Amino acid sequence: MKKFVGLFLVLGVLMIIPAVDLAFAAGDEPGEYLDRRVVIWNLFYRLMTVGFTVGAVVSGTIIWQCWRFRESHPKAKPTPYEGTDW
Numbered sequence: 001m002k003k004f005v006g007l008f009l010v011l012g013v014l015m016i017i018p019a020v021d022l023a024f025a026a027g028d029e030p031g032e033y034l035d036r037r038v039v040i041w042n043l044f045y046r047l048m049t050v051g052f053t054v055g056a057v058v059s060g061t062i063i064w065q066c067w068r069f070r071e072s073h074p075k076a077k078p079t080p081y082e083g084t085d086w
Contacts, residue, residue: 069076
């Protein structure tokens with residue numbers, strides 16, 4: 001039960017911090033306003049950079065796996081679990 005309370009406490013804090021950050025984002029002095037379009041596009045470009053990086057790593061890993069374990073590879077042998085003996 002303590003684990004659930006701790007989990008919900010952490011999740012609650014993770015949801016409250018961004019809301020409080022946005023509430024105080026404008027600043028106290030006049031003229032210090034938050035341009036939401038700029039912030040949204042900045043977040044979009046950051047996430048696209050992360051997405052393309054993760055996609056490139058995953059695609060590269062899949063290509064390497066297919067190339068390394070292809071049937072025509074010289075060192076490719078069936079494992080003992082596949083039921084064939086060479």
